[in-house]
Amino acid sequence: MLRQVADGVLVHESTFVQSNAVVVEGRAGVLLIDPGVTASELDCLVNDLADLGRTVVAGFSTHPHWDHVLWHAGFGEVPRYGTARCAAAIRDELSDPHAKTRIADHLIETEIAGQVPLDLLGLITGLPAGTTRVPWDGPKVRIIEHQAHAPGHAALLIEERGVLVAGDMLSDVLIPMLEHDTADPVGDYLGALRLLEDVAGDAGVVVPGHGSVGGPGRARARIELDRAYLDAVRNGRVPADPRIGPSAKPGWEWVSDVHEGQFQQLAR
Numbered sequence: 370m371l372r373q374v375a376d377g378v379l380v381h382e383s384t385f386v387q388s389n390a391v392v393v394e395g396r397a398g399v400l401l402i403d404p405g406v407t408a409s410e411l412d413c414l415v416n417d418l419a420d421l422g423r424t425v426v427a428g429f430s431t432h433p434h435w436d437h438v439l440w441h442a443g444f445g446e447v448p449r450y451g452t453a454r455c456a457a458a459i460r461d462e463l464s465d466p467h468a469k470t471r472i473a474d475h476l477i478e479t480e481i482a483g484q485v486p487l488d489l490l491g492l493i494t495g496l497p498a499g500t501t502r503v504p505w506d507g508p509k510v511r512i513i514e515h516q517a518h519a520p521g522h523a524a525l526l527i528e529e530r531g532v533l534v535a536g537d538m539l540s541d542v543l544i545p546m547l548e549h550d551t552a553d554p555v556g557d558y559l560g561a562l563r564l565l566e567d568v569a570g571d572a573g574v575v576v577p578g579h580g581s582v583g584g585p586g587r588a589r590a591r592i593e594l595d596r597a598y599l600d601a602v603r604n605g606r607v608p609a610d611p612r613i614g615p616s617a618k619p620g621w622e623w624v625s626d627v628h629e630g631q632f633q634q635l636a637r
């Protein structure tokens with residue numbers, strides 16, 4: 370089911386880790402950001418768009434993780450954009466003929482085993498490095514690329530609508546999930562938060578890749594929460610963070626394990 374979060378911006382929420390697909394209305398059709406996860410949900414989104422009389426004219430993936438680069442034939446053969454680094458990362462991953470089998474194996478342990486269509490996964494067109502806007506016929510969508518969470522990660526600011534699509538950042542349920550393959554994962558993440566802070570004042574709505582859509586002031590509040598988390602782990606302190614430990618939302622206890630894992634990795 371599509372839910373409007375701002376004028377001309379709708380969200381389709383998955384039951385799988387509260388993943389958010391974002392639909393932005395343009396002149397000739399919609400831009401679809403991080404389309405969703407399971408086959409039945411992608412079917413549902415195809416039908417919802419048909420009911421609205423809208424076709425997809427372009428896609429965008431915020432980063433190269435499998436749950437953000439899926440697609441459904443019903444969305445059509447349209448350009449599916451990402452940053453140059455995002456496209457290169459997924460291309461590199463898929464150059465291994467066993468890549469999709471690995472993703473499917475990883476899903477066996479989850480409640481959506483066998484339900485994720487991998488055939489159109491990762492067919493991303495990289496935008497030239499430094500591209501600052503999604504090339505499409507609709508409201509201006511600014512690309513805010515940064516180094517955090519995944520290679521070529523980008524948030525999108527739909528300026529005229531005041532919506533910040535944060536990718537896998539600024540979540541109310543997930544802590545900052547670090548990209549460990551860099552020299553300074555925490556420093557990179559803090560740098561990314563500064564870039565997001567520059568636009569947070571323009572965002573009356575923040576849509577995280579996973580979690581709840583936030584209203585006015587929430588982007589800034591989540592940036593502060595993420596900073597406090599990073600400050601603690603960088604200094605070897607246990608963070609007092611509502612997303613982990615006893616205060617974690619029911620069903621999200623595994624986030625504490627993610628925290629433990631990256632806390633130990635940083636200590637090494």
Ligand SMILES: [Zn+2]
Binds near residue numbers: 432434518519537
């Ligand atoms: Zn991710």
